Amino acid sequence: MNKAQMLTNNCATCNLKFAGFDTMDNEQLSVFKESHCRVEYKKGETIIKQGARCSNLVCIKSGYVKMHVEGLGGRSVIIKVLKPGDFIISPGIFDDNRNHFSASAITDVNTCLISIDAFSKVFHTNHKFAESILKHNHQLMQALYHQLINLSHKKMTGRVADTLLYLSGEVYQSNVFYTTLSRQDMADLSSVSKESLIRILKDFKESGIILVEGNQFKIQASTTLQKISQAG
Amino acid sequence: MNKAQMLTNNCATCNLKFAGFDTMDNEQLSVFKESHCRVEYKKGETIIKQGARCSNLVCIKSGYVKMHVEGLGGRSVIIKVLKPGDFIISPGIFDDNRNHFSASAITDVNTCLISIDAFSKVFHTNHKFAESILKHNHQLMQALYHQLINLSHKKMTGRVADTLLYLSGEVYQSNVFYTTLSRQDMADLSSVSKESLIRILKDFKESGIILVEGNQFKIQASTTLQKISQAG
DNA sequence: TTTAGCCATTGACAAAAATCAATAGATTTA
């Protein structure tokens, strides 16, 4: 994403791959455009807070965001790591109007916020847009089913292998990546304790499956990782 | 539900609390009515098969259904137990057209099946209906978030307590209930092994928290169960 | 009725994973 694209204030020419953008006519695009506001978050800042009223559709123009559910005793589970082009629709929108998860910046992040009102207006006037939103939802749900299976049937090594494959395959889209996720974050993403995560990374490193140096990762044997993941 | 209501063939007078029914006009109702077909399943039968093409919106007129995701090595997780009045929209509908979970009858079940085409037609012409579908989806998703937290942060006793509270509170809606779920099913609902589930039920029974006699349950100290659930 | 098969239960044991404690490294703040 270059600077010129990032700074565009026109939804019609926005580079975001926002599902449903292409179903919108000029009038609908201008509803979005008028409601939008650009906000920058610093690394560590909370973008969406679980329990608070949900007021925006959040589009990520640049940077990375972790989506997490806060549980008992300060612990949390990371559901998903979002990258540029992704967006967040809080599942409370047509329901109790509350956020049911939090989202925090794990790098500096540029966002474009669309008001719920504008979203709702377009949802109600453009059925193709509505369909694409439902589709987006369903995909999220499928990911949750997958995660549920992982949690209940796989042991730690399999879950950590999954996390590594997820980060390299879907988030950073490269076998070599630098992550701003802490070890605790990676543990929350795998649902293991921080110590266990570290031990497993060490094992993988010693077996030559991955290369780790601080937060710099290289997946060397992704087929082996896949086997570990499959074996549970 | 009495026989007369159950046998009604008219969507306008259907007693199902199907979200969005009240947003439909006569024309839309007749789209549903024309596409519908009534099917009876015997206990144990598969209603929706994971991986197969999804072709219907399934409304449950009577009986109970388990919604489960099949994982590795024949093991599965039960996501939800559905009761009369509930319905299932497969999350593949506007996406890959595949079912991402299975649904099986745990009693004899009466269903009303609406074709995807009819569903899609009404979804596209009635934005209030669309909104209620999205809302339904979001509620399902919130339940999944909750389950994710349970799985990753609670230990077995807390999860089994949750299962008992769920069955009595949401499914059978009574402190006293008879379930057709097997011990293995209850274990899959709690994500523990069958043996562990049995041991914990025994503990609860010996502590006087519940009364169990085969598949007949009575919750005697629901506050205690809630505390166990909260404690993790 | 008898046999076979499935489900529930129990005990013993092994594996898996979390917790606790201590240390080292890195980074921020005074």
Next chain:
DNA sequence: TAAATCTATTGATTTTTGTCAATGGCTAAA
């Protein structure tokens, strides 16, 4: 720069949980 703070790492230990094996009961089929 030094102190303070936070994160990462490692080892030792305990807790949690699953697996295996054996048994009894109930049901369904021959």
